[in-house]
Amino acid sequence: MELDLKPLALTGVESKRPVIIAGPCSAETEEQVMTSATQLAGKGIKIFRAGIWKPRTKPGGFEGVGVDGLPWLKRVKEETGMLVSTEVATAKHVYECLKAGIDILWVGARTTANPFAVQEIADALKGVDIPVLVKNPVNPDLELWIGALERINGAGLKRLGAIHRGFSSYDKKIYRNLPQWHIPIELRRRIPNLPIFCDPSHIGGKRELIAPLCQQAMDLGFDGILVESHCNPDAAWSDASQQVTPDVLSYILNLLVIRKDAQSTENLNELRNQIDECDNNIIEILSKRMRICREIGTFKKEHDMTILQTVRYNEILDKRGAQGALCGMDSDFIKHVFEAIHEESVRQQMEIINK
Structure with a gap:
């Protein structure tokens, strides 16, 4: 509405x-x-x-x-x-x-x-x-x-x-x-x-x-x-x-510093173009990661394994959070990102196992 x-x-x-x-x-x-x-x-x-x-x-x-x-x-x-x-x-x-x-x-x-x-x-x-x-x-x-x-x-x-x-x-x-x-x-x-x-x-x-x-x-x-x-x-x-x-x-x-709502300078447009390029690269990398996850899903199905491997999942969250902190990002933010990625990975593996 x-x-x-x-x-x-x-x-x-x-x-x-x-x-x-x-x-x-x-x-x-x-x-x-x-x-x-x-x-x-x-x-x-x-x-x-x-x-x-x-x-x-x-x-x-x-x-x-x-x-x-x-x-x-x-x-x-x-x-x-x-x-x-x-x-x-x-x-x-x-x-x-x-x-x-x-x-x-x-x-x-x-x-x-x-x-x-x-x-x-x-x-x-x-x-x-x-x-x-x-x-x-x-x-x-x-x-x-x-x-x-x-x-x-x-x-x-x-x-x-x-x-x-x-x-x-x-x-x-x-x-x-x-x-x-x-x-x-x-x-x-x-x-x-x-x-x-x-x-x-x-x-x-x-x-x-x-x-x-x-x-x-x-x-x-x-x-x-x-x-x-x-x-x-x-x-x-x-x-x-x-x-x-x-x-x-x-x-x-x-x-209070009240900044302008928007600016459309050439420099800002160039930076936005760089952001778009980064986003495209992120999507391509995620696509590759999901393809690997689907292959893992096939392996788990063939070997009668559960989808969720808790130890591995915790290891990923901890390591990626620490890596993010070293790169100047908030570790909780990185964990949230990888929680979302993991959720989509599980969804795709569920589709494979339940076929």
């Missing part, structure tokens, strides 16, 4: 990169909301964000003030001139936000993962022209992400955008949520005219990671940033460690 989109066209907001949406993780009190908004507006931020309803992983934590906080956002809009935005997860949330005059809605990662919930939101938005941003699902599933966008677009909404907030992983490393940049990159390839925002707060989980993540997003051509900024981050009622003050946010944004 091809999305029928039109520009976000946000009133009073320049369309140039990056579009910044900033504010606290949660709307906690009217004073906290107004103080944060006033400070951000003073830094030139045009769009304010705050969570009114906060779905938490486990019960017992602060889950938002609910509809009582919507008048606070309305006051932000009236007194600062900023556009205001918040997350919706149910049809009731949508109705309450529309009544309160909220300018931009976003769908959270947990909701995106549930097609029933997304469809409920889409049905509630029929006949409304409002920008809606859709976060990636918690799991790295591009089709699920696109499916959520398609459902909302199918309800007649054309001012859509995506928010990349990273993907949950049992094995936590540097980031709270793994970036897996290749997934939003593929989303951009599939839907070129879809604006993509980066949520560095949820990817990083630590305020010191926000600056480098913002720069990475800009280097990848993202259109905007959705970032958490609180007037007193250390006292925040939710996700304190990933929020920054408006002053710090302003410092981060002022240091």
